[in-house]
Amino acid sequence: MTATVRKKLIEVSIPLEPINVEAQRRKQKAPKGYPTSIHKYWAQRPIAACRAVLFAQLVDDPSSWPDRFPTEEAQDAERRRLHKVVERMVPWEASNNEVILNEARWEIARSVAWGKGEEPPAKGDGEAILDYLQTKAPPVYDPFSGGGSIPLEAQRLGLRAYGSDLNPVAVLIGKALVEIPPKFAGRPPVNPKARAEAANGAIRAWKGAQGLAEDVRYYGQWMRDEAEKLIGHHYPAATLFDGSEGQTIAWIWARTVRSPDPAAGGAVVPLLSTYLLSQKSAAGQVWLDPVVGDGPDKAYHFEIKSGLPSNDETKRIRAGLKTGRGSNFMCLVSGSAIPESYVKAEGRAGRLGELLVAMVVESKGKRLYLGATEEQMKASEIAQPEWSPMQEMPENPRWFSPPEFGLKTYASLFTNRQLKCLSTFTGLIPTLAKKVEVDCGGDREYAQAVATYLAFAIDRMATYGSSLCKWLVKDNALAPSIPQQAIPMSYDFAEANPFGKSSGAISQCVSVVASCLEHAPYDAPASIFESAAQNGSVADTFVLATDPPYYDNIGYADISEFFYVWLSKSLKEIWPDHLRRLTTPKDNELVATPYRHGGVEAAERYFxxxxxxALSNLLMRSDTVWPVTIFYAFKQTEGNADGVSSRGWSSFLQGIIDGGSQIDGTWPLRTELTSALKNDINSLASSVALVCRKRDLNAPVITRADFIRALKREMPAAIDAIRKAGVGPVDMQQSVIGPGMGVFSRHAKVLEDDDSAMTVKTALALINRVWEEIENELDQAFDAETQVALAWFATYGFDARASGELIMLTTAKNTSDRALFASGVFKDMKGKAGLTPREELPSGWSPAGDKMLTTWECVQHTARVLNAPDGGGEAAAALVAQMGPKAEEARALAYRLFEIATNKGWAAEALVYNELAQEWTKLEDVAATLDAAGQAPGSDQTAFAF
Structure with a gap:
């Protein structure tokens, strides 16, 4: 469709810092009701990032309306106002705040209305705003919807939302999150207890999906009670030290093999990775102490000890029985090595066993550790149930290590008692659905919705209820079966009591699912369907926002089969179109899997x-008024010295450009935890948000030389704008790709000297090279003293060297060592010289009073003050206010120093400059309100905080 293209906010500027802070906060700890908790899926973007990117994709940049914002100053002010809207909108706490959400929705409605030559609804009229968005704004469509984060946040912003995925597990998650809740919004619960309370006069307003969530809790309890009648006897209480009984929370098991050492007399020995059971208590630890008998049968048992272990015991606890990586163990009886190859061979021969070594018991609100008993062992010894998931896992050790040990089917990942438990619960779902249908007066769709959420609760039980679940000794809790994007082998494991009080208990699993449902948005309709992105689309024109697979990082279809085998048993009658197959569909999955496509090169071509x-198909139907946004996971360590990143990143960009897209920008959203920065500044993964538009069909062809000239002409201003937008140095490599690839992708082809088409890999290398040239040219613009300091820092850091080294540098830069000593940039150590460390810089320094002001001093003093106990944001801003033209030079120098420190591996020093550069925009904003003395006129200096 043809339309006037207006730049959107995301094509110019977005506030990265508040988005990154919230994304990392939720990556570290998901609060109650957080949507990703409803069901396990992989690589789900934090909702803060999805919400912010969608908003910036839909809202006009003020430069699109020069009649309304005629000057650069007016446009900058409007951008800052929109940034504040994003800042208020992204926290999880704002997710159900109608005031904040309506503020964001109105901004979107305003852009839509102005584009149509209309005026938006009144700012405070929430219902009118929603009605306008759902009738006048195009829907948002994510063709790789996965865990549903993008459709969910589009819906939360008041827009119609579509999503599709090839994977039926993902489709059902999307339906549960965004399609089902609006259908039953405001509906009261139908369970007998709630109806009786209503009949007795209890009045409650059921908002959103609260009534549905209440029914999920009620019928979840009914399911638990029914299951306990059937299998509760397999989970007996434990006898405590005083003869009383306590509920078992978990049983700790070790896999076993027969010792290969003849000296062990054929003893069956445990494969334990650690003797520790708990180290959460400040008073000490709890551990297993093995006692090996002297008799010919080499009998052994474990005793439970607690307190502060001796030095010998500590060494043994740390070492455990696992040595090195992989499955290398020590024989408990003889102390000889049990190599990985032997363990795998025993497993493939069907000779892996299981030994109960301890129990975790709840008593008076505390968790106690008890030794194994014969009664508890016998309770677990049950036959495999009639039905078990016998589908085989793929032979792909990158994602699946259990098959190497003979555990080839999904059933083999569970003990017989776990299989019996999960089979019992899944078998109750059809009966439960019929019961709900009767209770709600025949509304089958509602009954099926309740059943779907409870099937998700059972899947959560499976996550914490397999023989791959470790016991977390620091947390006294269960770890999930699939910690990341693979199914790893586990030698010792914890078996949860489904009727107890742990992450694997049905009551806890139901509670988590119901809380997610309770917090789901419901103001806009949504539809999630099953389709391959190469073929799928929707009837309407749409705004395209998506989060596609990450090359070969995750085998979604293979790994999700862990859940599919249980969902197909519990929900096949309810969702027959999605669960009709024995396994998940894999043929059209857009993942570069070498074992499926005949090698690495073939997998790359397929991807x-x-x-x-997919992009060619989707761009034909997307609404060209709005740009396309595409998330992609990227690690800084995927780049090499030439700026050419991993095979996956360049292949992904190549596919996008070949699909007809022009890349307008790349925004690195730091959505992963920041702890790795302490050791390696480049170790973090970012979610790169690419901004694209459809390339002009009449795009010209240019040469390699033309491309390089265009890069040199356009990138300096683009880099300056990126810095002003607040992008930190750690993310500059990804950010400069945006304008660079913008030049490359707006042309039909860039021809090499032999007339072949330039590849994305080559373009990335050239973009990086031009960026380095621009940075080096910037060095020459600094004052001579700063140039000397920069050259010294790049070679020696803050180390001292012979004074002759400094004299040689100063001569080349037409300055003198005396000038550098006088300025305080360098220290004169009588025969030696070195840069003055920040902690030794004078505390009373100010730019206004420095007669030899250097850019180097501006950076180092501002960094010192920003992190000083008696300094902080206001004090640093006061320095910036006095710098004048040096302020912009100082910002640029902070980026340059970050690059040098990173290349040298000085992580701590790099962090100083990264923080300073990221905060610089804030410092300038505050500096604008300060007078030359650093005081805000009429201010009590309490308004600013970092």
């Missing part, structure tokens, strides 16, 4: 062709 086909 590029798939991305191209």
């Amino acid at each position: 590029e062709a798939g991305i191209k086909a």
Whole structure:
């Protein structure tokens, strides 16, 4: 469709810091009701990032309306106002705040209305705003919807939302999160207890999906009670030291093999990775102490000890029985090595056993550790149930290590008692659905919705209820079966009591699912359907926002089968179109899996062709008024010295460009935890948000030389704008790709000297090279003293060297060592010289009083003050206010120093400059309100905080 293209906010500027802070906060700890908790899926973007990117994708940049914002100053002020809207909108706490959400929705409605030559609804009229968005704004469509984060946040912003995925597990998650809740918004619960309370005069307003969530809790309890009648006897209480009984929370098991050492007399020995059971208590630890008998049968048992272990015991606890990486163990009886190859061979021969070594018991609100008993062992010894998930896992050790040990089917990942438990619960779902249908007066769709959420609760039980679950000794809790994007082998494991009080108990699993449902948005309709992105679309024109697969990082279809085998048993009658197969569909999955496509090169070609086909198909139907946004996971360590990143990143970009897209920008959203920065500044993963538009069909062809000239002409201003937008140095490599690839992708082709088409890999290398040239040219613009300091820092850091080294540098830069000593940039150590460390810089320094002001001093003093106990944001801003033209030079120098420190591996020093550069925009904002003395006229200096 043809339309006037107006720049959107995301094509110019977005406030990265508040988005990153909230994304990392939720990555560290998901609060109650957080949507990703409803069901396990992989690589789900934090909702803060999705919400912010969608908003910036839909809202006009003020430069699009020069009649309303005629000057750069007016446009900058409006951008800052929109940034504040984003800042208020992204925290999880704002997710159900109608005041904040309506503020964001109105901004979107305003852009839509102005584009149509209309005026938006009144700012405070929430219902009118929603009605306008759902009738006048196009829907948002994510063709790789996965865990549903993008459709969910589009819906929360008041827009119609569509999502599709090839994977039926993902489709059902999307339906549960965004499609089902609006259908039953405001409906009271139908369970007998709630109806009786209502009949007795209890009045409550059921908002959103609260009534549905209440029914999920009620019928979840009914399911628990029914299951306990059937299998509760397999989970007996434990006898405590005083003869009383306590509920078992978990049983701790070790897999076993027969010792290969003849000296062990054929003893069956445990494969324990640690003797520790708990180290959460400040008073000490709890551990297993093995006692090996002297008799010919080499009998052994474990005793439970607690307190502060001796030095010998500590060494043994730390070492455990696992040595090194992989499955290398020590024989408990003889102390000889049990190599990995032997363990795998025993497993493939079907000779892996299981030994109960301890129990975790609840008593008077505390968790106690008891030794194994014969009664508890016998309770677990049950036959495999009639039905078990016998589908085989793929032979792909990158994602699945259990098959190497003979555990080839999904059933083999569970003990017989776990299989019996999960089979019992899944078998109750059809009966439960019929019961709900009767209670709600025959509304089958509602009954099926309740059943779907409870099937998700059972899947959560499976996550914490397999023989792959470790016991977390620091947390006294269960770890999930699939900690990341693979199914790893586990040698010792914890078996949860489904009727107890742990993450694997049905009551806890139901509670988590119901809380997610209770917090789901419900103001806009949504539809999630099953389709490959290469073929799928929707009837309407749409805004395209998506989060596609990450090359070969995750085998979604393979790994999600862990859940599919249980969902197909519990929900096949309810969702027959999605659960009709024995396994998940894999043929059209857009993942570069070498074992499926005949090698690495063939997998790369398949991935590029798939991305191209998907984007070509989608761009034909997307609304060209709005740009396309695409998330992609990227690690800084995927780049090399030439700026050429991993095979996956360049293949992904190649597929996008070949699909007809022009890349307008790349925004690195730091959505992962920041702890790795302490050791490696480049170790973090970012979610790169690419901004694209459809390339002009009449785009010209240019040469390699033309491309390089265009890069040199356009990138300096683009880099300056990126810095002003608040992008930190750690993310500059990804950010400069945006304008660079913008030049590359707006042309039909860039021809090499032999007339072949330039590849994305080559373009990335050239972009990085031009960026380095621009940075080096910037060095020459600094004052001579700063140039000397920069050259010294790049070679020696803050180390001292012979004074002759400094004299040689100063001569080349037409300055003198005396000038550098006088300025305080360098220290004169009588025969030696070195840069003055920040902690030794004078505390009373100010730019206004410095007669030899250097850019180097501006950076180092501002960094010192920003992190000083008696300094902080206001004090640093006061320095910036006095710098004048040096302020922009200082910002640029902070980026340059970060690059040098990173290349040298000085992580702590790099962090100083990264923080300073990221905060610089804030410092300038505050500096604008300060007078030359650093005081805010009429201010009590309490308004600013970092």
